[in-house]
Amino acid sequence: MQDPDLAVEEIERRAADHRFVSILVLAQGETLLGRRHFWPVYRLAEKYKLPLAIHAGTQYRQAPSSAGWPSHRYEYYFVEAQAFQAQILSLIYEGVFGKFPNLKVVLMESGVSWLPAFMWRANKTWRGVRVEVPWVEREPAAIIRENFRVTMQPFDAPGDAKSVEDIIDQIGSEKMFLFASDYPHWQFDGDDPIPPNLPNSIISKMCVDNPLETFPRLSLAN
Amino acid sequence: MSEVIDRPLREDEKPVASRLRIVDCDVHPSLHSFDDLNEFLPKRWQQHLKEYGSHLRTPYLFTTPYPRSSPLIARRDAWPPSGGPPGSDLAFMQKQHLDPLDVEFGILQVLDLFIFSQQNLEFGAAIQRAINDWQLAFWSHRDPRLKASILVGQDGVDLAIAEIERCAKIGEYVQINVSPRANEPLGRRRYWPIYERAQELGLPLGIHVGGYGGHAPTGGGWPSYYVEEHQSNAHTIAAQLASLVIEGVPERFPKLKFVFIEGGFGWIPSAVWRMDQHFERFRSEVPHLKRKPSEYVREHFWFTTQPIDEPDEARQLRSLIEWVGIDRLLFSSDYPHWDFDDPRFAFKTPLTEAERKKIFSTNARAVYKF
Amino acid sequence: MARHIVASASEIPPGGNKVVDVDGRDIVVFHVNGEFFALLNRCPHEGAPLEKAACVARLTSPEPGIYQRSRVGEMLRCPWHGWEFDMRNGQSWFDPKRVKIRSYPVAVERGEELQKGPYVAETFPVHVEDSYVIVEV
Numbered sequence A: 001m002q003d004p005d006l007a008v009e010e011i012e013r014r015a016a017d018h019r020f021v022s023i024l025v026l027a028q029g030e031t032l033l034g035r036r037h038f039w040p041v042y043r044l045a046e047k048y049k050l051p052l053a054i055h056a057g058t059q060y061r062q063a064p065s066s067a068g069w070p071s072h073r074y075e076y077y078f079v080e081a082q083a084f085q086a087q088i089l090s091l092i093y094e095g096v097f098g099k100f101p102n103l104k105v106v107l108m109e110s111g112v113s114w115l116p117a118f119m120w121r122a123n124k125t126w127r128g129v130r131v132e133v134p135w136v137e138r139e140p141a142a143i144i145r146e147n148f149r150v151t152m153q154p155f156d157a158p159g160d161a162k163s164v165e166d167i168i169d170q171i172g173s174e175k176m177f178l179f180a181s182d183y184p185h186w187q188f189d190g191d192d193p194i195p196p197n198l199p200n201s202i203i204s205k206m207c208v209d210n211p212l213e214t215f216p217r218l219s220l221a222n
Numbered sequence B: 001m002s003e004v005i006d007r008p009l010r011e012d013e014k015p016v017a018s019r020l021r022i023v024d025c026d027v028h029p030s031l032h033s034f035d036d037l038n039e040f041l042p043k044r045w046q047q048h049l050k051e052y053g054s055h056l057r058t059p060y061l062f063t064t065p066y067p068r069s070s071p072l073i074a075r076r077d078a079w080p081p082s083g084g085p086p087g088s089d090l091a092f093m094q095k096q097h098l099d100p101l102d103v104e105f106g107i108l109q110v111l112d113l114f115i116f117s118q119q120n121l122e123f124g125a126a127i128q129r130a131i132n133d134w135q136l137a138f139w140s141h142r143d144p145r146l147k148a149s150i151l152v153g154q155d156g157v158d159l160a161i162a163e164i165e166r167c168a169k170i171g172e173y174v175q176i177n178v179s180p181r182a183n184e185p186l187g188r189r190r191y192w193p194i195y196e197r198a199q200e201l202g203l204p205l206g207i208h209v210g211g212y213g214g215h216a217p218t219g220g221g222w223p224s225y226y227v228e229e230h231q232s233n234a235h236t237i238a239a240q241l242a243s244l245v246i247e248g249v250p251e252r253f254p255k256l257k258f259v260f261i262e263g264g265f266g267w268i269p270s271a272v273w274r275m276d277q278h279f280e281r282f283r284s285e286v287p288h289l290k291r292k293p294s295e296y297v298r299e300h301f302w303f304t305t306q307p308i309d310e311p312d313e314a315r316q317l318r319s320l321i322e323w324v325g326i327d328r329l330l331f332s333s334d335y336p337h338w339d340f341d342d343p344r345f346a347f348k349t350p351l352t353e354a355e356r357k358k359i360f361s362t363n364a365r366a367v368y369k370f
Numbered sequence C: 001m002a003r004h005i006v007a008s009a010s011e012i013p014p015g016g017n018k019v020v021d022v023d024g025r026d027i028v029v030f031h032v033n034g035e036f037f038a039l040l041n042r043c044p045h046e047g048a049p050l051e052k053a054a055c056v057a058r059l060t061s062p063e064p065g066i067y068q069r070s071r072v073g074e075m076l077r078c079p080w081h082g083w084e085f086d087m088r089n090g091q092s093w094f095d096p097k098r099v100k101i102r103s104y105p106v107a108v109e110r111g112e113e114l115q116k117g118p119y120v121a122e123t124f125p126v127h128v129e130d131s132y133v134i135v136e137v
Ligand code: FES
Pocket: C043, C044, C045, C046, C047, C048, C078, C079, C080, C081, C082, C083
């Protein structure tokens, strides 16, 4: 994404090959992803039904959080969830989904359980400050439910089944969840990559239906 | 979601003496003008302020990099009729806020002059010292409900310690305030002497959102709009919580208390779950941690409630409060700022009398020892 | 519903407002673009006094970076958290069906008409030659 023109060229070059199913970018690049100079990439993403997949990872252009450079990997891993949150806000408030309403964005290895409170806060802030960005005409949470998908590893789950159920219920869209193992990384959730206590109702959705819907080219692949 | 309010105020919504008196952990007093500080600021620094002003890690001299959603980030009804900026007139603050809302104690949080973000550390220390004196002379001594905080900039550790010593001798301050956005994360060892002294003195560390430490407000870079920047305040606080816990500050200073101010509390449960979930995996990197992160959070950290979260349904706010733990929450209004919370209406979920008492009064009284 | 005379029309300048007490309700009457609007003087969110709201335009945008103003002065922006409401019907911008300020019908009538009644404002002197703002509550 350092050079959107070259990115566009590469996407055009691969577009006819249906084995490519998404466009992969980093959660922490040079600038936030909503910025207009990236839009040519999103135009193609929408056109070729390639979701924009944002994966954890950084180019180390700025500190991993506004607090500064942390000492430990552990801390670094912790704050990475925030970069995803900033990317969501950037994509929404710069107006990307007004321009490209069919663009899907997949958050990969972002953590999941932060979504509800994040959406509440986004809605709240938008209600009061939306005059700054009047092109955003719907609540951010509604846009998130429609245009964003999230992989379920790591989930960062509360310890008990009831709270997991609450989180799923608060997120408010079972369409968003995508199964992921993170294999072969060390964060890989082990023998059972399905987060504990997930309601059965969402397991088949997140393992089959949702991925097929999110990555339409999977159905075209062979 | 709110219903149409079409009725006169109920009795319990009116300010009456018998109602629960509240502790408001975030009240912003403001300088009327820089001249207020003259009596507390040595000539050399008065001159410096006039000639050079602030030197910050942001592009503008007297304003923030993001235009805020209302002038001076204030409630539009908080401009004192006497003139001057919101929060600069004690009589008006009493009439508009302290008296009608029955504030028993209000904790002062000063943000003027980018007090924590000055790159010239000596100048920073001089205005912090002046502001510390000004809080007592202009506010606490005129209205004993208002409690002052010792403001120090943690990047000048020795200057900070000297100011803490000076103020501790005066004995009227209730906490030590440092910045959430300094050169390095709060857990880093260079700041530990401040924590050591705070622990000895039995003073909580207060950390109010805001300021510019030079790092981008988000881990993804610089956002374009205030609507993004505003939400990043909570990120900063979450990152600082992680820094303090993971560096082992509560392990090292077991009596120290931290109060995070104006970060809200919606983000806390998932932050703690995330720290706990990855603790096992990273354990060998941080062998100094003897317990799970959630245990440190539950014992050493408190969070003020504003800006309150507003889920679609009341029961969701309820679960949130239970996840955080009602003992961790301290009410704050943020008066006179635009994102103010009114103690009568902000909590849109039923709370028992005992729970209200904790959030609005006794939790804070225990932390600050009123 | 009763009709209350709450002000003489000349008393509220364009762009201004007046707060009146009607049956124990704080009601604020705005005068904008030649019309009067009456609303409960409390924001449905946390109760801010709407007499202090900014009277702003309806702000829309066809695409990022472009700001379009219409109906200048007819939207209220709450003095606290900035929620916007349509003065005409009290509806909020972000959720017009569910979140609204209570609004009341307003009329402006000549004193001579009013003399025929019925209205409630025993304490308010009504002159035949003036116009008055009537709020129905
Ligand atoms: S009180 Fe009006 S928007 Fe909150």
